[in-house]
Amino acid sequence: MPLRTIVRLGHPALRTPALPVPPERIGDPELQALIDDMIETMHESHGVGLAAPQVGEEAQVFVYQAAGPPEIPLHVVVNPMITPQARELAYDWEGCLSIPDLRGLVPRHPKVRVQGLDREGRPLDYVVSGFEARIVQHEFDHLNGIVFLDRMRDLRSLAFFDEWEAYLVGGSQPDLDETAVG
Numbered sequence: 001m002p003l004r005t006i007v008r009l010g011h012p013a014l015r016t017p018a019l020p021v022p023p024e025r026i027g028d029p030e031l032q033a034l035i036d037d038m039i040e041t042m043h044e045s046h047g048v049g050l051a052a053p054q055v056g057e058e059a060q061v062f063v064y065q066a067a068g069p070p071e072i073p074l075h076v077v078v079n080p081m082i083t084p085q086a087r088e089l090a091y092d093w094e095g096c097l098s099i100p101d102l103r104g105l106v107p108r109h110p111k112v113r114v115q116g117l118d119r120e121g122r123p124l125d126y127v128v129s130g131f132e133a134r135i136v137q138h139e140f141d142h143l144n145g146i147v148f149l150d151r152m153r154d155l156r157s158l159a160f161f162d163e164w165e166a167y168l169v170g171g172s173q174p175d176l177d178e179t180a181v182g
C-alpha cells in the first residue's frame with residue numbers, strides 16, 4: 001500500500017475542520033484504503049496517532065496505536081465525539097508528525113469518553129485515560145483544525161527534539177517512546 005504524504009503546518013488541511021463520514025460510506029473501498037494507508041503511514045513515521053487531515057483528507061477519521069509501555073492496541077475511530085470525564089487538566093509532552101522536531105508541554109483531560117464508529121461502521125463507546133486519552137484528544141483536535149501548539153498555555157516549554165532530549169527530559173519524565181506524537 002502506498003504511503004501517504006504527511007502535510008506540515010501551513011498546509012490548509014491542518015486548519016480546515018474535517019467532514020463527518022456518511023455511515024453508509026464507511027465500507028467504500030476508497031475510505032477503507034485511506035484507513036489502511038493511514039495505519040501504515042503512522043507506523044512508518046513512528047507516530048502513535050494520525051488523523052485524516054494530516055494526509056490531506058478532510059474526513060473525520062483518526063487512527064492510533066502505541067507499542068508501549070503502555071501498549072495501546074490499534075484503534076480506528078470514525079466520526080468521533082470526545083467528552084471529558086474530569087475537570088482537571090494534566091500536562092505532558094507532545095509532538096506532532098505535522099510539526100516535525102518540536103516538543104511542548106500540553107494540558108489535556110486525563111480521562112475522556114470516546115464515541116464514534118469503527119471501520120466496520122459499528123458504534124464505539126469507551127473511556128480512556130492517561131496516555132491514551134492524550135493521544136485521542138490530540139487526534140480529535142486535528143479533525144477540528146487545531147494543533148498542539150494552540151493548546152499550549154506557555155510556549156516557553158517549546159523545544160527542538162535534540163535540545164528537549166538533552167535538557168528537558170528528566171528522570172521523572174516519560175520515556176521518549178511514551179511521548180505522544182501524532
Ligand SMILES: [Zn+2]
Pocket residue numbers: 095096097098138142181182
Ligand atoms: Zn498531530
